[in-house]
Amino acid sequence: MAILSNRTSERSAEVDPADPGRRGRRRRRGIGLSRDVIGALLAVPAVVLFAAFAVYPMLRVFYLSVFDYNLTSDPEFVGLANFAFLATDSRFHEALGQTGFYVLGTYGPALILALVLAQALHTKTRGMGLVRLLYFVPVAMSWVAVSVIWRVVLHPDGLLNQALSIDVNWLTSSSTARWGLVIMSVWKEMGFFLILFLAGLQAISPDLHEAASLDGAGSFRRFWHLTLPLLRPVTAVCAVMAVIRGFQAFSPQVVLTGGSFETEVINLFVYKTAFENARMGRASAVAVLMFGALLLLTLIQLRAFRRRDR
């Protein structure tokens, strides 16, 4: 891994002793601070914040998952009881199902749409920059603001129903609310992946397409046999990010459906378990399971995309 290569810079002792900075260096050495010590000190603020607010909680989540803990009293060891509870809790299973539906329903279409649109928008035609911008705009907006707007769009008399001449009460039952969420989220997230695919396409040399063209390959063949394989690393990254972003969903569910059970995804389930029912241990157990699931999914995805490279 190139990023981890040891690029040690020269130590002060190796610098020409006749240099004019000698006096300053001697003074620093006088109070016991060599260059490398100062260099190490520069990382301290980030490392301290990181250790306290990222590494420690990450380890702690594993610890808490085997305890019953309500924040105010001492944690009580319960072994694997939290996990046993989750194994049989139908609400948790429902939340898993909702998350799966949301991730696949949103990011499947978003990725395909982004890939197709990236093909169409990857051109030097004048004015295409402006067209791209139309698709990027939702990416720059906050989820809560978007959800507030989409409550009106999804209203029975709102934009969506009237534009499509349909009569759906989107946000009142789980069977329609989950689709309303998906429609909104595809709109919000598609542009994010479009950015990545466009960047990926720009990295492909146009010569390859020209050569394929001369060999008589049509645009579909070029897409299937040339573009798609060359985009595989970008596609892999997009797929991994899609899963992670999908698991992170919280705001749209809270704002669109008021956090009701209709669209309770994992994050909402954790939130309610930990902060409304004060079951910190049980919520930590969910976090541990999520941690494992995400790791596994990521590894599977990376592997699946890598294997076909060979």
Add this chain to the structure above:
Amino acid sequence: MSATLGRVLRVSLTTLGGLIFVSVLVYATLSALKPASEVLAVPLSWLPSTFEWSNFALPFTETPFARYYLNSVVVGVSVTVLNVVTCTAAGYSFSKFGYRGRNAVFVIILATLMVPVEIIYVPLYALVFQLGWVNSFAGLIIPAGTSAFGIFLMRQSIDSVPDELLEAARLDGAGELRTLVSIVAPVVRAPIAALALFIFMTNWDSHLWPLLVGADDAHRTLPVGLAAMQANNLGSAGVPMMMAAALLALLPTLLLFLSLQRRFVEGVTMTAGMR
């Protein structure tokens, strides 16, 4: 001939799709300007009969919206400044010095990149609770004060700063901090800008953490405040006010995005590139 036709087709189709995409925003803007009785009229009328510009004042007069806005700006700017400082210093440290343990620490930081922060919110909240930072700006700002992405990005960027430049500064008698501020930082100002933009936009969007540690009226940021306002105004009478509030809430990041598109795109591709 057919190539031109293909191009025309491509431009018109993508433009049409793009217009459908932004129609949601146009609809929201016009809804914010309508009298409440017209917002959910059937059949849909795009234009209001009278433009009620005063609707944009409603969030400020009817709710503590100004407070939420100010909170979001304070938290967003503080978190961004903290990240720029801590990540640039750490990036410089990891890139240009040869102390022991440097790579080990860096690898640990890298390893956490794949983990969504939501997974650690329970113990993180417990910690912040014990520190007495619930319902305080400290709780909103300090835990978000650095980022693995930022540290990684700054180290990568500073790697490309030539060592000769640093030696020259040292020969002129500049200390390490001085070298960082006046030599290194200006060279990597583009990645710093991308980092700042990315952190600010992410923080502006942050909802779950501020809901946990800043849920009281005095510390609510925009996402928390907006969600609370929404819950109190579910009837159609509140629609113009809520539309106005939502548009005002997304304005800063939208403007930042429109003026710094290229940096933003860099930020997105770099976040993805390191995964």
